[in-house]
Amino acid sequence: MLSMARPHLPGVALCLVLILVAMAIQLSLPLGVQAIFDRVLSSGDKRQVHIVAGGLLLFFVVRSLLSFWGQFLLQRIGDTIVVDLRKQLFRHYHDLGLLYHHKQNVGDLLSRLGSDVAALRNAVSNLLVAFLTNFFQLAGATVIMMLMNWKLGLMVLAVSPLVSVLTRVCAPVFRRLSATIQDRLASSTTIAQESLAGIEITKTFGREAYESGRYGDSMTRFLESAIRARRIDAAFNATIAFLTSFSTIAIFWYGGIEVADGGLSAGTLVAFLLYSQNVTQGIAGIAQHYSSFSAAAGATRRVFEILDTPVEVRDAEDAIPFEGPGAAIRFDDVGFQYRSGVRVLQDISFDVGAGQTVALVGASGAGKSTLVKLISRLFDPTEGSIRLNGRDLRDYSLQSVRNAVAVVSQDVFLFGSSIMENIRYGRLDASDAEVEAAARAANAHEFIERLSDGYMTQVGERGVQLSGGQRQRISIARALLRNAPILILDEATSAIDGRSEALIQDAIDRMRSSRTTFMIAHRHETLRNADRILVLSGGRIIGSPDYQQLIGEDDGGGRRWLKEA
Numbered sequence: 354m355l356s357m358a359r360p361h362l363p364g365v366a367l368c369l370v371l372i373l374v375a376m377a378i379q380l381s382l383p384l385g386v387q388a389i390f391d392r393v394l395s396s397g398d399k400r401q402v403h404i405v406a407g408g409l410l411l412f413f414v415v416r417s418l419l420s421f422w423g424q425f426l427l428q429r430i431g432d433t434i435v436v437d438l439r440k441q442l443f444r445h446y447h448d449l450g451l452l453y454h455h456k457q458n459v460g461d462l463l464s465r466l467g468s469d470v471a472a473l474r475n476a477v478s479n480l481l482v483a484f485l486t487n488f489f490q491l492a493g494a495t496v497i498m499m500l501m502n503w504k505l506g507l508m509v510l511a512v513s514p515l516v517s518v519l520t521r522v523c524a525p526v527f528r529r530l531s532a533t534i535q536d537r538l539a540s541s542t543t544i545a546q547e548s549l550a551g552i553e554i555t556k557t558f559g560r561e562a563y564e565s566g567r568y569g570d571s572m573t574r575f576l577e578s579a580i581r582a583r584r585i586d587a588a589f590n591a592t593i594a595f596l597t598s599f600s601t602i603a604i605f606w607y608g609g610i611e612v613a614d615g616g617l618s619a620g621t622l623v624a625f626l627l628y629s630q631n632v633t634q635g636i637a638g639i640a641q642h643y644s645s646f647s648a649a650a651g652a653t654r655r656v657f658e659i660l661d662t663p664v665e666v667r668d669a670e671d672a673i674p675f676e677g678p679g680a681a682i683r684f685d686d687v688g689f690q691y692r693s694g695v696r697v698l699q700d701i702s703f704d705v706g707a708g709q710t711v712a713l714v715g716a717s718g719a720g721k722s723t724l725v726k727l728i729s730r731l732f733d734p735t736e737g738s739i740r741l742n743g744r745d746l747r748d749y750s751l752q753s754v755r756n757a758v759a760v761v762s763q764d765v766f767l768f769g770s771s772i773m774e775n776i777r778y779g780r781l782d783a784s785d786a787e788v789e790a791a792a793r794a795a796n797a798h799e800f801i802e803r804l805s806d807g808y809m810t811q812v813g814e815r816g817v818q819l820s821g822g823q824r825q826r827i828s829i830a831r832a833l834l835r836n837a838p839i840l841i842l843d844e845a846t847s848a849i850d851g852r853s854e855a856l857i858q859d860a861i862d863r864m865r866s867s868r869t870t871f872m873i874a875h876r877h878e879t880l881r882n883a884d885r886i887l888v889l890s891g892g893r894i895i896g897s898p899d900y901q902q903l904i905g906e907d908d909g910g911g912r913r914w915l916k917e918a
């Protein structure tokens with residue numbers, strides 16, 4: 354956190370000076386009061402009363418202006434740091450590999466970005482201002498008191514060791530409780546996020562009450578830990594206030610006797626009482642802020658846990674851009690494990706020339722989707738290597754490899770924006786005319802035109818206003834627009850009816866002709882045009898039959914492949 358504050362050091366220094374000056378002015382008040390009591394009131398000169406009161410008024414106007422300026426600057430710096438932190442965190446989420454994301458709940462990640470960073474913001478801006486103010490208040494008042502009367506000064510400070518011990522004992526408790534609160538908040542956000550994302554399933558199964566119950570239970574757990582924290586916090590504050598009130602009473606008692614004996618002026622006693630208020634406020638404030646800092650440490654841990662997670666799939670130091678134009682791909686003994694010890698792909702070796710089409714067939718879970726994900730470097734192989742135009746895929750920059758691949762997958766995700774924007778996601782600088790041309794080629798233009806707002810129709814967060822086939826056609830248009838040398842079709846036409854499929858197949862065939870294509874398909878007709886068919890079973894290639902062999906039309910022996918797959 355401190356390293357993030359480094360660029361703002363001059364601003365922080367200015368704030369410190371402003372707060373310091375404002376505090377010096379505040380600490381001059383008791384001296385003014387002492388003067389009024391000891392000199393002005395006894396002299397009976399009203400003019401002097403006016404002058405001292407006017408002087409004090411001026412002092413306090415200046416103090417308020419300085420403290421406004423200092424607080425505003427520090428809050429602004431705090432906000433800037435927190436916005437930087439959010440941006441950095443968001444960027445890091447996107448840099449982290451899919452393996453990491455598969456293990457995380459979206460709700461938990463959102464809650465770290467939201468409420469944890471908000472808790473941190475409170476710590477860096479509000480608490481820091483208050484902490485520094487109290488620190489200067491305590492230090493300044495202590496010095497002045499000691500100079501005025503060190504015996505009385507020591508009396509005021511006598512409670513500080515007790516407060517210090519109490520604070521140190523309570524801080525770890527606050528830290529633990531705060532981490533629990535943030536964890537519980539995160540798990541309720543996860544439940545809310547999941548059940549809203551799956552609202553269709555929730556309703557289909559009539560689980561509205563069940564989901565509300567789940568969310569309600571998680572909120573109750575959150576409330577329990579929040580109440581426990583509030584109880585300890587309130588007890589802590591009350592104890593500190595009680596301890597610090599002792600010193601005021603002690604001053605009043607001892608100082609009162611001294612004044613009665615003539616050893617101390619009334620003005621000095623009043624000034625002392627005011628300073629002792631400053632000291633006790635300072636001590637109590639610092640103790641409370643220390644405990645709040647400890648609570649913020651829980652949120653900080655959750656934020657930095659993510660920022661400190663290393664990125665698995667990243668650019669090599671000397672990565673070069675992939676420039677094409679063609680893309681010949683070669684798998685050399687590639688193996689892959691999602692979890693160590695469980696080999697999902699092994700000994701995968703094959704060659705695809707630029708512009709050729711490879712079809713992958715095999716039973717569910719055979720590893721087809723995993724294999725094509727390795728081509729976009731969503732994961733890196735755990736064994737062997739993948740070569741693109743003769744070079745290891747890891748030699749190229751990640752961005753250029755991703756730019757070279759267009760994917761149409763079975764699960765279509767559409768963003769909560771217009772159809773135009775969703776297709777343009779394939780190539781952000783595409784013109785409207787290019788978007789429309791891609792939609793025409795994907796046989797989507799006709800149905801888009803029939804929608805009330807045409808290309809500007811908003812399609813809900815997950816494209817729920819469209820049918821499965823329409824969504825798939827939009828995703829094909831998005832891939833067409835990308836104009837990438839490698840095309841991955843993961844059951845791209847699974848949600849499309851026969852008539853539309855023929856038209857789309859035509860578009861896909863045109864697109865395939867100049868691109869290296871990986872096609873995962875369950876329907877036989879789609880495999881007819883493949884240059885090569887690889888049959889996968891249990892993560893291995895068990896054969897490479899041609900189409901006739903595969904469907905067993907020539908000698909009947911080919912059926913073996915499908916059966917084994």
Ligand SMILES: Nc1ncnc2c1ncn2[C@@H]1O[C@H](COP(=O)(O)OP(=O)(O)OP(=O)(O)O)[C@@H](O)[C@H]1O
Nearest residue numbers: 455691692697715716717718719720721722723724
């Ligand atoms: N994120 C993951 N973490 C752990 N294991 C995974 C993950 N994704 C897939 N697997 C496992 O890897 C294996 C291959 O899955 P993959 O999705 O590649 O199969 P597939 O052939 O594409 O199946 P389908 O035809 O059903 O889409 C399966 O056993 C699956 O359980």
